[in-house]
Amino acid sequence: MAVNKIPAFIDNIDGRNKKNKLFLGLVIAMSLLTVVPIFFIISKIIINGIGQINFNFFVQTSPDSLQAMTAITNNETIPGGIANGIMGTFLIVLVSSVMAIPVGMMIGIYLYENQDRRYSNILRNITEILQGVPSIVLGIISYLWIVKNITNGFSAFAGSVALSIMMLPMIIRSTEETMKMIPNEIREAAFAMGAPYHNVILRVLIPTGFSGLSTGILLSLSRILGETAPLMMTALGSSVINYNITKPTSAVPLLIWEFYNDPNMVKLVWSSSLFLMAFVLTLNILSRRIAAKRKIGKKR
Amino acid sequence: MNSDKLTKTILFSASLLVLIVAAGIMFSLIGGAIPAFKAFGLKFIITNKWNPTEGHEVYGALPFIAGTLITSILALIICLPLAFSTSLFVAEYFRNTRVANILSSLVDLLAGIPSIVYGLWGFYTLRPFIVNLGLSDQGFGIFTSSLILAIMIIPFATSLSTEIISMVPDELKEAAYSLGATRLEVIFNVIIPNARSGIIASYILALGRALGETMAVTMLIGNSNVMPSGLFGAGNTMASIIANQFGEASGLKLSSLIAIGLILFAITGIVNSIGKYIIKQFS
Numbered sequence: 001m002a003v004n005k006i007p008a009f010i011d012n013i014d015g016r017n018k019k020n021k022l023f024l025g026l027v028i029a030m031s032l033l034t035v036v037p038i039f040f041i042i043s044k045i046i047i048n049g050i051g052q053i054n055f056n057f058f059v060q061t062s063p064d065s066l067q068a069m070t071a072i073t074n075n076e077t078i079p080g081g082i083a084n085g086i087m088g089t090f091l092i093v094l095v096s097s098v099m100a101i102p103v104g105m106m107i108g109i110y111l112y113e114n115q116d117r118r119y120s121n122i123l124r125n126i127t128e129i130l131q132g133v134p135s136i137v138l139g140i141i142s143y144l145w146i147v148k149n150i151t152n153g154f155s156a157f158a159g160s161v162a163l164s165i166m167m168l169p170m171i172i173r174s175t176e177e178t179m180k181m182i183p184n185e186i187r188e189a190a191f192a193m194g195a196p197y198h199n200v201i202l203r204v205l206i207p208t209g210f211s212g213l214s215t216g217i218l219l220s221l222s223r224i225l226g227e228t229a230p231l232m233m234t235a236l237g238s239s240v241i242n243y244n245i246t247k248p249t250s251a252v253p254l255l256i257w258e259f260y261n262d263p264n265m266v267k268l269v270w271s272s273s274l275f276l277m278a279f280v281l282t283l284n285i286l287s288r289r290i291a292a293k294r295k296i297g298k299k300r
Numbered sequence: 301m302n303s304d305k306l307t308k309t310i311l312f313s314a315s316l317l318v319l320i321v322a323a324g325i326m327f328s329l330i331g332g333a334i335p336a337f338k339a340f341g342l343k344f345i346i347t348n349k350w351n352p353t354e355g356h357e358v359y360g361a362l363p364f365i366a367g368t369l370i371t372s373i374l375a376l377i378i379c380l381p382l383a384f385s386t387s388l389f390v391a392e393y394f395r396n397t398r399v400a401n402i403l404s405s406l407v408d409l410l411a412g413i414p415s416i417v418y419g420l421w422g423f424y425t426l427r428p429f430i431v432n433l434g435l436s437d438q439g440f441g442i443f444t445s446s447l448i449l450a451i452m453i454i455p456f457a458t459s460l461s462t463e464i465i466s467m468v469p470d471e472l473k474e475a476a477y478s479l480g481a482t483r484l485e486v487i488f489n490v491i492i493p494n495a496r497s498g499i500i501a502s503y504i505l506a507l508g509r510a511l512g513e514t515m516a517v518t519m520l521i522g523n524s525n526v527m528p529s530g531l532f533g534a535g536n537t538m539a540s541i542i543a544n545q546f547g548e549a550s551g552l553k554l555s556s557l558i559a560i561g562l563i564l565f566a567i568t569g570i571v572n573s574i575g576k577y578i579i580k581q582f583s
Contacts, residue, residue, distance in 0.1 A: 020485075026385070038410055045417065127318055130318065134564055137325075141324075196307075197303070226414020228514070256416050256420070276416075277413060
């Protein structure tokens, strides 16, 4: 422990105290510097974005470049909104949730039930590797699998596949962690009453771990909602609201990217970012709230 | 009894999906990259030309590998003092206080902001700032991208090292205090030696994060397909060249982009595995 290095008896206590205080000051200054960007980012987006937000923003589809230009030259607010993006995001995220959440929970429960098997360890390692795969690589994969071979063109489904591969490892891990928290007595009691295995899972384990499971789900949703790169290569974008998962579909982050690249629509960038950020951060904070509550509940 | 067996079989077959997806990713990336490696050989990795002109097609990954590694490592260096101070603030100096809670939730918020929003903020705020400082004409480039990456990975570097610093046993710290050590001496002689490998692992995992970041970097790096000329020069990363050119690519170019994806996949995989391995040794 290198305790012998501590110069406790060297008579230089003033200098050491000074150094000590100096370091504390440095730590406080650096820590405050760390949170400065978050205020800058959030205030910039709110200030620039709030002006464009009105009812139409949520129910109309995105304008084309010409409409936006006319509005700017006439000094009006740009017409239209991001309804196509909102519906697209909803569709893509819904489909990926349907694919990733049930399977991910099953795998998490499998890992919990077979904790010490070699196979489980291999599975855990592979899950960790999957979790580290950059989202852009998942975009390539979904392009190769779905766009080229299944939907024969860009589609919402391809976007969903990319995002569901992103979600899967997060769901698996949070399910396994949650299951580990459930006292074994509860399971044993259920088995002792003669409950069949699937009932133990569906009626005991999942309800008991509900708050933990929902934390994991909300966190993973907040992660995939803002993903842009994989959707550029799979869902592509669309200027109309689309409900067909085999057709190109827009999404809020895709619209932000389009607005960013079109000088006439730059104003819309901020309001759509504000919407996306508010949505993602709400989910994020909500999930942390649930997690914090669970911790307090456990202490009692 | 039979239904129990059925349930177990269902759970087991679900677990096969992970293996299939992982194997499928490897298979598709390698399969897609073969034409590029066939055309250019392993020299693909060390060629620094990217020329899509028909007839003179030459593709090499070196500028992008360099761009990715330089921006990510620079981001890590910028993030290090900030993340380390924050974890000391939360896990040592102001442990379990209200202000530490607020600080750590603010840092967590950084993790929730989408990459594209970071890119926008970087483009409209950070880039003009760099221009005003006179560091570069346009404000695009390696340094700007590293700065935004540093902000993006702070929460990942902080949360794990906070946890590890708070795990250092109180007895050890108290022993040092009883010998007359100041807090600074306790931090450098007791806490850091005890938590060293865990702290290093958390920075390695944060590096893994930075390597794969796409949108924010794409919007700030300047997207020029050459070797980065300096700290403030423009460049391109593996992720951003894929994001920029994948849409219109076909044939050999598409295969080269997939090959870059494969290299990116391999590098992040290796970096993450090292981080995870150190963590496992630690606990």
